[in-house]
Amino acid sequence: MTNFFRANVDAMASYVPGEQPKRGSQVIKLNSNENPYPPSPKALAALQNIDGEWLRRYPEPFGDQFRHAASQVLKVPSDWIIVGNGSDEILNVVMRACTEPGRKVVYPTPTYVLYRTLTEMQAADVVEIPYTQDYQLPVAELIAVDGAVTFIASPNSPSGHVVPSADLEKLASQLSGVLVIDEAYVDFAEADALALVKDYENVMIIRTLSKGYSLAGLRLGFGIAQPKLLQGLFKVKDSYNIDAIACTVATAAITDQAYKNACVAKIKASRTQLTKEFQQLGFQVWESHTNFLLVQPSQQNAAYLYQKLKEQQILIRYFPHPGLLDKLRITIGTDEQNQILVNAIKALL
Numbered sequence: 001m002t003n004f005f006r007a008n009v010d011a012m013a014s015y016v017p018g019e020q021p022k023r024g025s026q027v028i029k030l031n032s033n034e035n036p037y038p039p040s041p042k043a044l045a046a047l048q049n050i051d052g053e054w055l056r057r058y059p060e061p062f063g064d065q066f067r068h069a070a071s072q073v074l075k076v077p078s079d080w081i082i083v084g085n086g087s088d089e090i091l092n093v094v095m096r097a098c099t100e101p102g103r104k105v106v107y108p109t110p111t112y113v114l115y116r117t118l119t120e121m122q123a124a125d126v127v128e129i130p131y132t133q134d135y136q137l138p139v140a141e142l143i144a145v146d147g148a149v150t151f152i153a154s155p156n157s158p159s160g161h162v163v164p165s166a167d168l169e170k171l172a173s174q175l176s177g178v179l180v181i182d183e184a185y186v187d188f189a190e191a192d193a194l195a196l197v198k199d200y201e202n203v204m205i206i207r208t209l210s211k212g213y214s215l216a217g218l219r220l221g222f223g224i225a226q227p228k229l230l231q232g233l234f235k236v237k238d239s240y241n242i243d244a245i246a247c248t249v250a251t252a253a254i255t256d257q258a259y260k261n262a263c264v265a266k267i268k269a270s271r272t273q274l275t276k277e278f279q280q281l282g283f284q285v286w287e288s289h290t291n292f293l294l295v296q297p298s299q300q301n302a303a304y305l306y307q308k309l310k311e312q313q314i315l316i317r318y319f320p321h322p323g324l325l326d327k328l329r330i331t332i333g334t335d336e337q338n339q340i341l342v343n344a345i346k347a348l349l
């Protein structure tokens with residue numbers, strides 16, 4: 001019998017993204033942490049004004065237009081920035097450059113499930129170290145493994161917590177491999193770890209326009225690290241990994257900080273409100289520094305609620321993973337969507 005695939009690919013499970021309903025279907029989609037508000041009008045105007053000539057030609061290989069804009073906003077040199085087709089691609093590029101069979105990739109769990117998928121794709125060794133019950137980072141254990149790559153999502157999904165910067169700095173200073181700090185949700189938090197990049201050549205910060213900037217469909221993410229680290233990553237990325245449209249629209253979006261900040265402020269206010277509503281229903285709610293809540297129903301089975309809401313066209317996320325079997329991850333929607341969700345849950349209790 002023929003087998004088309006490498007043994008590790010044959011053996012690995014596929015990454016399962018949140019369900020993406022068909023265009024035009026009337027669902028309330030609170031399962032993939034998309035922003036409920038539209039992208040910046042300036043980003044949409046940039047899209048309208050795309051010149052056919054830019055599509056005829058190949059795009060800038062390093063997305064220099066976007067790098068320049070991001071450099072202004074973040075106050076880092078533009079040659080410290082790598083741009084990708086979503087931050088997922090940057091994560092993949094790090095793995096292609098830094099891992100191989102026999103090298104370890106380590107991360108605390110529960111976290112973003114894609115880290116495991118990407119590790120298995122490279123046939124590298126997965127080392128998962130559980131968070132404590134109250135989501136304290138197992139710093140000593142992570143350092144003891146000293147992986148080729150260590151992933152920390154901060155704020156983390158699905159817990160919503162921010163990893164203290166002292167913990168991150170301890171990792172950065174004691175690991176010999178690359179420390180990837182995935183800040184996909186940083187726009188909804190009060191703190192970030194960007195300063196570590198200046199002091200540690202093994203640190204890479206990952207950001208995305210998918211969540212804070214309402215551009216998940218555009219596919220644009222980026223990483224920030226010292227040029228010494230980026231140099232190796234540039235060798236393995238596709239030559240034209242970001243298309244001309246994404247680069248142009250993302251540049252307009254990141255330049256419009258006022259719009260992004262206004263959307264984030266609305267989501268944070270809704271987060272406070274929704275937290276109260278769930279607490280009144282007797283749910284345990286973890287403090288969130290993201291655009292989602294992790295909640296634990298008091299009596300009803302989490303999987304049951306997930307299923308029943310789905311039947312009513314309300315999508316939330318249930319992870320059939322250890323430590324999460326009794327919990328639900330719910331994206332913060334508009335106040336109207338959140339109210340429909342709460343009413344539906346009340347009716348099911």
Ligand SMILES: *Cc1c(COP(=O)(O)O)cnc(C)c1O
Pocket residue numbers: 033085086087088089112153157182184207208209210216219220221
């Ligand atoms: C959403 C998410 C990403 C992926 O972002 P894209 O830029 O859309 O690829 C990466 N990491 C975490 C933790 C996320 O939640």
